[in-house]
């Protein structure tokens with residue numbers, strides 16, 4: 001049986017910052033809807049139940065116009081996820097609209113739609129992540145799709161790793177098959193393989209890593225995430241989102257290219273108390289149309305599709321002990337140690353968040369943090385329809401109203 005642990009471990013570096021000053025694209029992680037043709041056992045029901053109505057295309061367009069007005073000349077990248085994003089009836093229309101508007105797009109898909117569907121849209125994408133789910137994915141059809149897409153668009157293949165032995169084996173066999181197909185020239189382009197450990201409570205306040213058996217950890221060390229590339233093939237996916245960020249050591253001046261998968265595999269994703277640029281470099285749109293800084297839940301809600309959005313202008317202090325999403329990890333962030341060192345560049349950070357704050361302010365931060373946790377939990381949990389559940393819901397709703405007032409006066413400029 002799988003077990004979760006409470007959080008990640010502290011990273012062995014002090015900051016994640018862009019490699020170049022001029023490169024700060026805005027990345028919108030868009031959870032388009034929660035309909036899916038699969039029911040993966042490691043996936044929370046809220047990701048596939050179809051409990052939300054399809055997103056309204058007119059509202060999508062209005063939101064994009066607001067983003068462009070607020071973030072000015074910044075390059076905008078949109079990553080679609082879900083649910084299975086390609087199931088949305090207006091998906092192709094939306095792809096056309098975004099690319100016509102000069103926005104770069106990418107998506108994560110389970111690849112279940114027919115290849116003809118991907119042939120119609122693939123060239124409009126800057127990257128596509130295909131997820132292999134051992135319970136449902138048909139390996140042969142999936143491999144044909146990998147072959148086609150790898151010649152057209154940068155792709156990564158995310159191989160999910162459930163702890164259950166039978167499923168684990170299927171995923172590892174698929175990996176072997178993929179590597180063999182590549183070496184036998186049955187896959188023409190470049191493929192980035194991502195071995196993805198599953199988490200428990202995905203998308204809820206209790207998202208936590210899962211404990212794998214020692215033999216599985218050992219096998220993963222032998223077959224980690226890697227890239228299969230041919231000379232002259234197209235650049236890897238996420239180049240502008242992930243590839244241009246570096247990690248820094250505070251003790252000396254060295255820096256290294258950010259390798260998100262390595263951090264996840266070694267659990268070095270506990271950024272609690274770090275200052276994080278989420279909301280400034282990345283936004284998250286949920287299946288219910290609510291807009292957040294990120295799916296991690298840190299920072300208050302920014303608004304809803306169809307309404308005016310209060311875009312943030314300042315970073316946040318992280319209160320989570322596990323940062324679970326690859327693109328969240330890549331967002332610029334600096335540790336308390338980094339902030340305290342006067343010789344370091346922390347120009348984007350709000351220094352008072354950590355240093356120089358009075359005891360009263362520190363207590364207030366803690367209070368806000370605990371309220372945020374409760375609210376996020378309420379928003380992501382199944383609703384309890386008993387009388388006690390409803391009373392608790394109303395109580396938390398009032399708290400949310402109060403918090404929104406306090407929080408927006410504190411953080412909005």
Ligand code: SF4
Pocket residue numbers: 036037038039040043044047048082083084110133
């Ligand atoms: S394909 Fe993705 S969204 Fe669908 S059930 Fe599996 S993990 Fe969840």
Ligand code: SF4
Pocket residue numbers: 271274276277278294296297298316317318319320322323324328329331333
């Ligand atoms: S993205 Fe969220 S969880 Fe990750 S470091 Fe930033 S605030 Fe924390």
